[in-house]
Structures are given as C-alpha cells and as structure tokens.
Amino acid sequence: MKYFLITILSFCIFFSCTEEEVMNSNVKLEFSADTITFDTVFASVGSITKTLTIYNNNNFDVSSNIKLKGLSSANFRMNIDGTPGNTQNNILIPKNDSIFIFIEVTINPSLNTTPYILSDSLIFESGNSTQSVMLVAWGQDAVFHTPNTFGEIIDGLDTTKIYYHQIASNQTWTNSKPHVIYGYVIVEPNAQLNIDAGTNIYFHQNSGILVGNPFSNQTGGTLKVNGTYGNEVTFQGDRLDSWYTNLPGQWDRIRFIPGSFDNEINYAIIKNGTTGIHADTVANNNPTVKINNTIISNMSSIGILGQGAKIEANNTIISECGQYTVACYIGGEYSFNHCTFANYWNYSIRNTPSILLNNFYVDAFDNIQIRDLNNVSFENCIIYGSLSTEISFQEEESGSFNYSFNHSLIKIDPNFNTNTSSFNNIIKNTDPLFVDHLNNDFKLSNSSPAIYTGNYQLTLDNNLLLDIEEKTRNNPPSMGAFEFED
Numbered sequence: 001m002k003y004f005l006i007t008i009l010s011f012c013i014f015f016s017c018t019e020e021e022v023m024n025s026n027v028k029l030e031f032s033a034d035t036i037t038f039d040t041v042f043a044s045v046g047s048i049t050k051t052l053t054i055y056n057n058n059n060f061d062v063s064s065n066i067k068l069k070g071l072s073s074a075n076f077r078m079n080i081d082g083t084p085g086n087t088q089n090n091i092l093i094p095k096n097d098s099i100f101i102f103i104e105v106t107i108n109p110s111l112n113t114t115p116y117i118l119s120d121s122l123i124f125e126s127g128n129s130t131q132s133v134m135l136v137a138w139g140q141d142a143v144f145h146t147p148n149t150f151g152e153i154i155d156g157l158d159t160t161k162i163y164y165h166q167i168a169s170n171q172t173w174t175n176s177k178p179h180v181i182y183g184y185v186i187v188e189p190n191a192q193l194n195i196d197a198g199t200n201i202y203f204h205q206n207s208g209i210l211v212g213n214p215f216s217n218q219t220g221g222t223l224k225v226n227g228t229y230g231n232e233v234t235f236q237g238d239r240l241d242s243w244y245t246n247l248p249g250q251w252d253r254i255r256f257i258p259g260s261f262d263n264e265i266n267y268a269i270i271k272n273g274t275t276g277i278h279a280d281t282v283a284n285n286n287p288t289v290k291i292n293n294t295i296i297s298n299m300s301s302i303g304i305l306g307q308g309a310k311i312e313a314n315n316t317i318i319s320e321c322g323q324y325t326v327a328c329y330i331g332g333e334y335s336f337n338h339c340t341f342a343n344y345w346n347y348s349i350r351n352t353p354s355i356l357l358n359n360f361y362v363d364a365f366d367n368i369q370i371r372d373l374n375n376v377s378f379e380n381c382i383i384y385g386s387l388s389t390e391i392s393f394q395e396e397e398s399g400s401f402n403y404s405f406n407h408s409l410i411k412i413d414p415n416f417n418t419n420t421s422s423f424n425n426i427i428k429n430t431d432p433l434f435v436d437h438l439n440n441d442f443k444l445s446n447s448s449p450a451i452y453t454g455n456y457q458l459t460l461d462n463n464l465l466l467d468i469e470e471k472t473r474n475n476p477p478s479m480g481a482f483e484f485e486d
Contacts, residue, residue, distance in 0.1 A: 027062055027126040029093070030055040031133055034163075035182055036122075037144050038105050038137040052101045052133060054124070056093040062126050065089045066101070068135070070120030076135055077104045078122075105137045117180075117238050119204075134182075136204075142178040145185050151215030162215070167191050175199040180238055184252075186210045189220030189259070197231040202238035203251030203273070212257025219259025227267030229293065229470045235270045246272065248322060248347060249300035253278045256288050256309070263289040270296045276318070281308035281332075291316050293468050296325075297440060300347075308332045308371055313339055315468040317442055317481050320345055325385075327356040331371030331399070336378045337462040338454075340442050340480040342434065343385035353392045354385050357403055360396035370399035379462070380454040381408040382432050382442075382480040389413040407455040409479050427453065432480070443482045450479035 032053035056062045067087040068076055078086050079102040093099050105118065118137040123130065138144070147163035154160075164184040169191050173179050175198035182204045187193045189212060195201070212221035227233040237250025244250060253275040256263055270276045276296040279288040288306075291313040296303045303318035303325040304311065310333045317340045318325040325341045328334050343354040359373040383390050390411040395401040409427040412418065418428060433448040435441040444451055454477040459465065465473055467483040478484040 026129040027058065028129060029062065029064070029124055029126060029131060030057055031131075033133070035134040035136060035146060036103060037146060037182075038135075049102055049104045052103060052122070053098050054093060054101065055098045056095060058095055060095050062093045062095075064091050064093060064124050064126040066091055066125075067123050068120055069123050070135075075105055075118050075137065076120060077106075078102070103135065105135075117202075119238075136182070138178075138180060142180050142202075143173070144180050144182065146182045151213070153215075164210075167193055170194070172196060173199055173201075178202060180204070181207045181209070184208050184210055186213050187221040187223060187260075188213050189216060189218040191220075192222040192224065194224045195226060195233050197226055197228045197233065197267070199233050201233070201235045203235070204238050205250065206252055208252035208273075209254045210257055211255065211263060212260040214257055219257075221257065221260040223254070223256075223260075223263045223265070223289075225265040225268050227293075229267055229468075231267070232295075233268045235268065235273070237272045244272070246298050248272055248298045248320070249274050256280060260288065261286050263287075265289060265291045265294055267292070268294045270294065272298045274300050275302045275305050277303070278305045279307070279309035279311055281330075286310070287312050290314075295319075295468075302327050305329065306332050306334060309334075311335070313337070314462060314464055315339070315466075315481050317342070317468065319343060319440060319442065321354070322348065322350060323352045324356045325354040327358070328373065328376050329356065329358045330361050331359050331373045333374045334376045336376075336381055337458070338380045338464050338467070338477075338479075338481055339378070339382075340482070341381065341383045341385075341390070342437055342442050343387075343390065344437050345386070350387065353387055354390040355383055356392045356394065357401070358394040359399045359401045360394070368396060370396055372400035374400055374402060376403040377406065378404070378408050378410075379406045379458045380464075380477060380479050381405075381410075382450055383408065383410045384432050385411065387411075389416075407453070407458060407479065409450050409453075425455070427479075442480070444478055444480065444484045448478075448484070451484045452476050452478055454479045 036050050080088050081099045120135045122133040122135055145165040147165055149166045150161045150163045152159050164186045166186055168188045172194040174196045178200045180202045211223045225233050251273045255278040258280045276299050288309040289311055293315045296318045298320045300322045302323050303321045305327045308330045312335045314337045319342045322345055325343050341354050357376055360368050360370050363369050404422050405426050406424045409432050411429055427449055430449050432450045433445045435443045435445050456475045459473055459477050468481040471483050473483045
C-alpha cells in the first residue's frame with residue numbers, strides 16, 4: 001500500500017510539473033484574423049465596431065495579458081468578453097474554447113479630405129509567448145487588398161504558409177478610391193492587373209506586388225500601369241504624415257517573377273520603398289517590362305534591379321537610392337533612352353555607384369557562374385551623383401559583356417579607358433548642373449553642358465520626340481529626361 005501511495009504521489013507531481021511546464025512554454029493562440037481593418041470610418045458617424053475571436057485550441061487553460069500598443073491607441077476602444085478596457089491582465093481562455101473582443105475606432109471626420117491611417121498592435125502575452133494582431137483604420141474610404149489565400153514553402157518536414165492577396169483573373173484598379181495593400185498582392189499566371197491613370201496605391205510595411213506566382217509551376221502574369229502626364233499612378237508607403245514624406249524603405253517592391261510578360265509602367269511615381277522595380281530572369285523573348293515617363297525615388301536599396309532580365313526604360317528619372325539606381329545583374333538585355341540617373345543619397349553612407357553592370361554570380365560552392373550581359377545601352381542619358389565614380393563594371397571575361405554609352409553625360413573613374421567603341425560622344429565627369437538636385441529638381445539649368453548635346457536620330461529611333469513633361473524635344477535634343485526650355 002505504501003508503495004502504491006508513493007506511485008500515485010509521484011504521478012501527480014509529475015503531471016503537475018508537466019502542465020506547469022506547458023503553461024510556461026511558447027503557448028500559441030489562434031485568431032479569426034491577423035489584421036482588423038476599418039476601411040470606411042469617416043464615411044459613417046466616425047465609429048464602427050468589429051469582432052475578433054481568440055481561440056485556445058490547447059488542451060489546457062491559458063491566461064493572457066491583452067493590451068493595445070501604439071501611438072494612436074487612444075483612438076481605439078476594446079471590450080473583452082463583456083469587460084471594457086484597452087489593457088486587461090490575466091484574461092482566462094478555457095481550453096478548447098474561445099473569447100470575443102469587440103473593437104471600435106473613432107477618427108476625426110475633418111481628416112477625410114486626404115487619406116489618413118491609424119495603425120496599432122493588439123498584444124497577447126501568454127506564458128512566454130507574445131503574439132499580435134494588427135489594428136488598422138483608414139481615414140478615407142479606400143479599397144483594401146489583404147491576404148485571401150496562401151502558398152506553401154516545403155523544406156524537408158517543415159511547411160511554411162505564406163499568406164497573400166490573389167488576383168486570379170483580369171482586374172482593373174480605378175482611381176475612385178485609394179488602394180491599400182497589406183502583405184503581397186500576387187497577379188496569377190493568365191491574369192492581368194490594369195491600373196488606371198490617377199490611381200493612388202499605398203503599401204503597408206513589408207508589402208509589395210508580385211507579377212507571377214512564385215508558388216506556382218505555371219508562368220505568366222501581366223501588369224499594366226496606365227498613368228498619363230499630370231495624372232500619374234503613385235506607389236508609396238501608407239504612412240502619410242509629414243515625417244514620412246520622403247523616407248525610404250517604407251514598403252518592399254514591385255517584382256516581376258520569371259515568365260511574366262508584356263508588363264508596362266507608364267507615367268508612374270514610385271517612391272519611398274526598398275527596391276522600386278525588380279525583374280527576374282525572363283522566360284520569353286519580349287521585354288520583361290517597359291518603363292516610360294516614370295519617376296523612381298527614395299529607394300533604400302535599388303531603383304531598378306534586373307536579374308538576367310530584359311528591360312526597356314524611356315524618359316525615366318531614378319534618384320536617391322541607398323545602393324544602385326540601376327543594377328543590371330547576372331546578365332540580360334537593357335535599354336535606357338533619355339533617362340536621368342541622379343544619386344545624391346544622404347540618408348546614410350553610400351558605397352556603391354549608381355549603375356552596376358555584371359555578367360556572373362558566385363554559387364553556394366564558390367564557383368563562378370557566367371550569365372551573359374548581351375547588351376546594355378545608355379542613349380541620350382545623364383548618369384551623375386555624389387561619388388567619385390557612378391558606374392561599376394563587374395566583368396567575368398569568359399562571358400559576354402556588351403555595353404554602350406552613346407551621347408550621354410557620365411561620371412566614371414577618370415582612369416577608366418573610354419577611348420573604345422563602347423563610348424560614343426560622351427561628356428565625361430562634368431557636372432550636369434541640375435536646377436536643384438537637393439530638392440529633386442533634375443531639370444537642366446541655363447549653363448548645363450547637357451543642353452542640346454544629345455543625338456536627334458537616337459531620339460527619332462526611340463520615338464521620344466516628347467520629354468517626360470510632354471514638351472517637344474529640340475534638334476539636337478538635351479540629354480536626360482527633361483528637354484531644356486529657354
């Protein structure tokens with residue numbers, strides 16, 4: 001009998017310790033949504049209510065501390081299972097059960113003249129685990145693109161779900177409301193996303209657009225940005241207070257997955273992201289993307305990143321990038337006509353030139369893999385910035401490495417030999433004298449050496465008789481995206 005009692009006592013002690021150990025481990029709760037979005041707040045009476053369900057799918061009770069965290073938390077109000085308050089401790093969620101949180105938000109209706117966003121986190125501290133649900137309130141009626149499906153990444157026995165917003169058929173985004181993206185929008189193969197002139201697109205942190213699906217074995221997907229002069233399509237971060245007006249790195253990128261095709265970006269303003277346009281190795285004979293009359297600025301990394309891609313850019317300005325304005329990496333074909341590359345990055349130290357040309361990469365085994373740079377041409381362009389040289393040549397001689405600078409003003413290492421057929425009628429290491437590069441005005445001042453020094457035949461060949469502001473070009477034209485006017 002004594003032995004039996006000791007056994008029972010030992011079992012109870014063991015069971016108690018095990019349960020306590022579970023409770024102190026990384027407890028996981030489940031939520032009915034990872035983001036609660038209030039998308040028409042001011043359109044009503046300034047306050048609406050939404051419900052969040054918290055599920056405890058564990059086989060033991062969970063005690064959680066719940067609180068709102070963020071600069072605008074005072075705008076939100078919570079009721080947790082019948083008890084009001086934005087901070088509540090020791091909320092018991094029974095095993096295999098759930099509780100409800102009711103959330104309201106109030107935004108000053110006077111803010112409805114321009115988009116305004118409130119973003120906070122609802123924090124759940126359970127044992128050693130901390131989880132969060134985003135609360136987002138948009139102060140202007142908007143179209144929200146939040147995750148509606150997921151893809152899976154399988155690594156051995158581990159499977160990771162990646163949630164995204166799927167565009168599975170042809171779709172048009174109009175300019176009647178702002179569009180707000182949370183996470184990634186993926187344009188599926190056989191689908192086309194058209195964006196009308198004047199549309200404003202706002203990205204939350206770490207968000208972007210992928211054209212083509214990296215989780216699919218199919219190739220395809222198309223993006224058409226249809227801006228016009230004075231009615232451009234704007235891509236930017238969703239923080240709209242003045243502090244963020246020109247702050248880089250607020251969102252991720254627009255990325256063209258291998259196999260996407262017939263992509264066009266016309267009259268767009270792409271700003272304040274990490275990488276503006278990222279085009280991967282193309283799987284067709286057409287250009288991966290054509291970029292016309294577009295401004296890309298304030299990218300914390302790269303303006304245009306091509307990886308074995310085929311890209312054509314005309315009348316385009318790329319400025320203020322933390323690394324490269326353009327990186328033509330691991331080969332490909334690229335054409336830049338009447339473009340201005342101006343990099344006076346001052347948010348941190350920049351160690352990389354504005355332009356990178358490269359025809360190889362080093363694999364995981366430290367072997368050099370050749371990727372031919374079939375052709376890169378800069379015609380009637382300006383390449384300038386704050387470094388002593390703004391062009392980097394990374395050539396592996398066993399592969400093709402073809403480039404040309406034709407009737408362009410460039411800033412290059414003075415010791416680099418430019419007396420070759422790759423350089424034709426260049427202006428070398430001479431300040432283009434922009435009107436005001438400190439305030440991103442890259443028009444040409446009266447004394448600029450780039451005035452009337454372009455090649456008119458190249459302008460005709462590329463059908464660029466109008467500059468980025470639709471002003472008629474002179475004969476001979478000025479270099480860069482802007483034609484000079486007396």
